[in-house]
Amino acid sequence: MDDLVQQAMAKWPNVPDCYGWLGLDARGDWYMRDDAVQALGPFTKSKGSRLVHEKLIAFIGRNYAPDKQGQWFFQNGPQRVYVELEATPWIWRLQPDGSIQSHVGHLARMQRCIVDEHGRLYLDTEQGFGLVHTQDVLQAANLIEAGIWVPQEVLTRELPERFAYIRSPQQAQKIQT
Incomplete structure (x- = not known):
């Protein structure tokens, strides 16, 4: 602050x-x-x-x-x-080098990847929980297809309480x- x-x-x-x-x-x-x-x-x-x-x-x-x-x-x-x-409280941007940055510019490390019933992708990090920016979903999909990220399924309505x-x-x- x-x-x-x-x-x-x-x-x-x-x-x-x-x-x-x-x-x-x-x-x-x-x-x-x-x-x-x-x-x-x-x-x-x-x-x-x-x-x-x-x-x-x-x-x-x-x-x-x-x-x-x-x-x-x-x-x-x-x-x-x-x-x-x-x-969500954070909106995550994937950088060309694969790092993750918040909408306010904080770097973060992913702890887990979440997908909801609508196909929206979220990341839980040491900074907190957030949605992957729509412009970065293709890059994230490549990480999922490569087996680097393995998303867990969670219903949208459960996200606020869980995180x-x-x-x-x-x-x-x-x-x-």
């Missing part, structure tokens, strides 16, 4: 959390969701405005983490901004209150 973020958290410890305003799609893109967008429905139906500012995206990536309940957030100074996930993440912190918050 950035030093400035940690300093702001210490200076203002009681800033309320923010829900519904930030989303991560299945391609690793961040989206801002204002009140009007949120009124149109959940993130999977109404994404909002895609972020394109490189420094803002990098800032979000450096300050992106899970809480103890498996809800992912971006620590924006003293405020925790919970992230609505279209798919301890919550796709919609906003919905979880509504259920709790």
Whole structure:
């Protein structure tokens, strides 16, 4: 986490959390969701405005983490901004050399490969669980066909509980209150 973020958290410890305003799609893109967008429905139906500012995206990536309940957030100074996930907390990109990199640029090592009933491919790594980016599925298929990766089958509905993440912190918050 950035030093400035940690300093702001210490200076203002009681800033309320923010829900519904930030989303991560299945391609690793961040989206801002204002009140009007949120009124149109959940993130999977109404994404909002895609972020394109490189420094803002990098800032979000450096300050992106899970809480103890498996809800992912971006620590924006003293405020925790919970992230609505279209798919998973991480979107994995396969590099030409076979290494794996997250949507925020972290290198990771695969621990296991997962495929769901729709043929979507996921990786569980020491960084956490995520979806393989659609542009990298062919390269991943080659690794599977070569026997380097051996996918385990898991139903989509079982993924959040098995890999301890919550796709919609906003919905979880509504259920709790």
